[in-house]
Amino acid sequence: MLVVSEEVREALATGGPVVALESTIIAHGLPRPRNLRVALELEAAVREEGAVPATIAVLDGRPHVGLDKEQIERVANEDGIRKLGHRDLPLAVATGASGATTVSATALLAAQAGVRVFATGGLGGVHRQWTVTQDESADLGLLARTRITVVCAGVKSILDVPATLQRLETLGVAVAGYGTTRFPGFYLSDSGHPVDWTLESPEQVAAVMRAQDALDGPDTALVVAHPVPEEQQLDPGLHARVLADALHACEAEGVSGQAVTPFLLDHLVRHTDGASLEANLAAVRGNVRLAGRIAAAWARA
Known part of the structure; x- marks a missing residue:
């Protein structure tokens, strides 16, 4: 059920550095179009430090650990993206909903994928x-x-x-x-x-x-x-x-x-x-x- 991007999966398989990022800041924390610019900026910052970014969200009922640019754009621009804590994950999966993950949901999905480090605001x-x-x-x-x-x-x-x-x-x-x-x-x-x-x-x-x-x-x-x-x-x-x-x-x-x-x-x-x-x-x-x-x-x- 957990969809791990190819880049993140390869990094984890080889013991490479990966950083989990929440998606609530993209969907709910910033106005458009600045939210997309910041999301891409944060991923770029992770790469500049030598690690692979793993932005996390639920899309059409499937939890994703690691998003491509098109998926990030969807989280940033699509109306109706929900805000998901870890308690909401079963409901989102069962109903096929799409949502941005908060700290609790991001930490849970990251840990399930084997990602050990997570960056957030507060x-x-x-x-x-x-x-x-x-x-x-x-x-x-x-x-x-x-x-x-x-x-x-x-x-x-x-x-x-x-x-x-x-x-x-x-x-x-x-x-x-x-x-x-x-x-x-x-x-x-x-x-x-x-x-x-x-x-x-x-x-x-x-x-x-x-x-x-x-x-x-x-x-x-x-x-x-x-x-x-x-x-x-x-x-x-x-x-x-x-x-x-x-x-x-x-x-x-x-x-x-x-x-x-x-x-x-x-x-x-x-x-x-x-x-x-x-x-x-x-x-x-x-x-x-x-x-x-x-x-x-x-x-x-």
């Missing part, structure tokens, strides 16, 4: 007012039972960051800062919270991956938290003001459940004149390149 996590809403991203539970290395810029700053870090600890998911002692906040280089471990090179990350396998413990993920460069982050003062306004607007309009995250992110984009989107893309670009270097180091291990 993880989902525990939402604010969790004690009232019980709203927590499916990303966390999936990462607690999937052996994959996720390069990300922390978790989205609209979330409850300390609660998310605590939840990851409870679930046994290892978290390390890359070149930093601070946990990044997606748009921000520093969320205001520390990390317990710091890794300084792709080779160190690969060594941790080898140790995970050698210890043969639970199949949990390794989160490599890679901050957006300070000069490319969203201005912290602007971020704080706009996020406070967004949270107030969310409550005033009665937005709840799955609608909260897109509402807050859209508010941030509109009320920072697009600066939050640029910081997001800067983070993704850096994560993709680092993931390519980590995949290359893993392949050499």
Whole structure:
């Protein structure tokens, strides 16, 4: 059922480096036609680091690990492309639906194909007012039972960051800062919270991956938290003001459940004149390149 592209399949068969990429940013994260340009740019960045890109999506009910240009164009331009978490995969397969994969679905399909390294923007996590809403991203539970290395810029700053870090600890998911002692906040280089471990090179990350396998413990993920460069982050003062306004607007309009995250992110984009989107893309670009270097180091291990 899983369709692995010939290029990805050959790389995996020969022990070559491969980096999984999600497709939600293509279908739902950016306006057309910029979404297609960014998708192709990210694949090119992986190649420049010596790895093979494996963009993941479900097309006509078939999960694909590795897309060709025509398939990427379809995800970018076709109306009706759904947003799929890992819980949605059986439904999409059974009904022949097409959808872009979120972090949880991408990580699951990548791991099933044998891809060990995955680059994304920011993880989902525990939402604010969790004690009232019980709203927590499916990303966390999936990462607690999937052996994959996720390069990300922390978790989205609209979330409850300390609660998310605590939840990851409870679930046994290892978290390390890359070149930093601070946990990044997606748009921000520093969320205001520390990390317990710091890794300084792709080779160190690969060594941790080898140790995970050698210890043969639970199949949990390794989160490599890679901050957006300070000069490319969203201005912290602007971020704080706009996020406070967004949270107030969310409550005033009665937005709840799955609608909260897109509402807050859209508010941030509109009320920072697009600066939050640029910081997001800067983070993704850096994560993709680092993931390519980590995949290359893993392949050499």
